[in-house]
Amino acid sequence: MSVTVRVPAKVNVQLAVGAARPDGFHDLANVFLAVSLYDEITATPADGLRVTCEGPGADRVPLDRTNLAARAAEALAERYGRSPDVHLHIAKDIPVAGGMAGGSADGAGALLACDALWGTGASRDELLAICAELGSDVPFSLVGGAALGTGRGEKLTGLEVGGDFHWVFAMAARGLSTPAVFREFDRLGEDRDIPEPVADQAVLDALAKGDVAALAVAVTNDLQPAALSLFPELSDTLAAGRAAGALAALVSGSGPTTAFLAPDAKSASDIAGVLRASGTCRDVRTASGPAPGATVRD
Numbered sequence: 001m002s003v004t005v006r007v008p009a010k011v012n013v014q015l016a017v018g019a020a021r022p023d024g025f026h027d028l029a030n031v032f033l034a035v036s037l038y039d040e041i042t043a044t045p046a047d048g049l050r051v052t053c054e055g056p057g058a059d060r061v062p063l064d065r066t067n068l069a070a071r072a073a074e075a076l077a078e079r080y081g082r083s084p085d086v087h088l089h090i091a092k093d094i095p096v097a098g099g100m101a102g103g104s105a106d107g108a109g110a111l112l113a114c115d116a117l118w119g120t121g122a123s124r125d126e127l128l129a130i131c132a133e134l135g136s137d138v139p140f141s142l143v144g145g146a147a148l149g150t151g152r153g154e155k156l157t158g159l160e161v162g163g164d165f166h167w168v169f170a171m172a173a174r175g176l177s178t179p180a181v182f183r184e185f186d187r188l189g190e191d192r193d194i195p196e197p198v199a200d201q202a203v204l205d206a207l208a209k210g211d212v213a214a215l216a217v218a219v220t221n222d223l224q225p226a227a228l229s230l231f232p233e234l235s236d237t238l239a240a241g242r243a244a245g246a247l248a249a250l251v252s253g254s255g256p257t258t259a260f261l262a263p264d265a266k267s268a269s270d271i272a273g274v275l276r277a278s279g280t281c282r283d284v285r286t287a288s289g290p291a292p293g294a295t296v297r298d
């Protein structure tokens, strides 16, 4: 018997970042939108804890106890006083180290899969608490849809979304480390006061109305200058997407994946074709959001 859970990637349609806190994290106003690129995590009973991974970038995914899927299984097992005897197989489609919460998706997916496999019957709040211990983005991977994340991004308020948004994602030739991007954000802001991060009402209204033109002018990412500073070639990808007709072009979270908002599905496919031919990225995918959160597959 095994359980498979499908979990979406995310794009940040607003990422407001405050000053570094004493614990090294940053307070955020993080408006998440789940998009239809998915990892699948399959949990099967085994003699010990084992992780395997297949798909693009699988060679860059750790298979030891640092893998977020393994950590999720251990955390749930410890809470319920059992051994984490499970084989977790990750079928990866979310770009690795791409700013699209791939590792977080695997953590949330493994947690839900083990909960179902072991019949632990943990409540939603218990699962969310474990997710928050695993990482700032992990709670959102569990719930999906759209949400505002405050604190370090783990305190979620669900958001209304009035329609589908169509995106193009350009994957970069290499990854960017999230802590390195936050450190670069701190370095770039050394000489100025960093305001408290607050959600932008224009972003929330655009999501609620499903208004793509309004969302296009409202999207912001405070980590973008830091990501571009560490990876300047991303400016060429952003320019190529804009020239291809994207309504908005931005770095996804800490990057280096770049995200392009398209007027509709057909334009997304056209923009993807132009980006693919531009030679400014490794791979291009289209996706739409909101997508559902972690879901057990039949």
Ligand SMILES: C[C@@](CO)(OP(=O)(O)O)[C@H](O)COP(=O)(O)OP(=O)(O)OC[C@H]1O[C@@H](n2ccc(N)nc2=O)[C@H](O)[C@@H]1O
Binding pocket: 012, 015, 024, 025, 026, 027, 028, 030, 098, 099, 100, 101, 102, 104, 134, 135, 136, 137, 138, 151, 152, 153, 178, 179, 182, 252, 253, 254, 255
């Ligand atoms: C930037 C964002 C935007 O959604 O995601 P990515 O774009 O990387 O996917 C998130 O804040 C990333 O969340 P996540 O990847 O879960 O981060 P965590 O494991 O909690 O933290 C990794 C490291 O990132 C930094 N970090 C993370 C979150 C936060 N609010 N402040 C931080 O300074 C810290 O250096 C921390 O040690």
Ligand SMILES: Nc1ncnc2c1ncn2[C@@H]1O[C@H](COP(=O)(O)OP(=O)(O)O)[C@@H](O)[C@H]1O
Binding pocket: 060, 061, 062, 066, 067, 068, 069, 090, 095, 096, 097, 098, 099, 100, 101, 102, 103, 104, 106, 107, 175, 176, 178, 254, 255
């Ligand atoms: N299940 C996992 N999948 C991908 N990366 C993981 C996983 N568990 C731990 N990691 C580590 O987390 C780092 C960040 O990867 P990822 O979550 O894909 O990107 P991001 O934080 O930019 O969204 C990787 O470089 C990898 O070392």
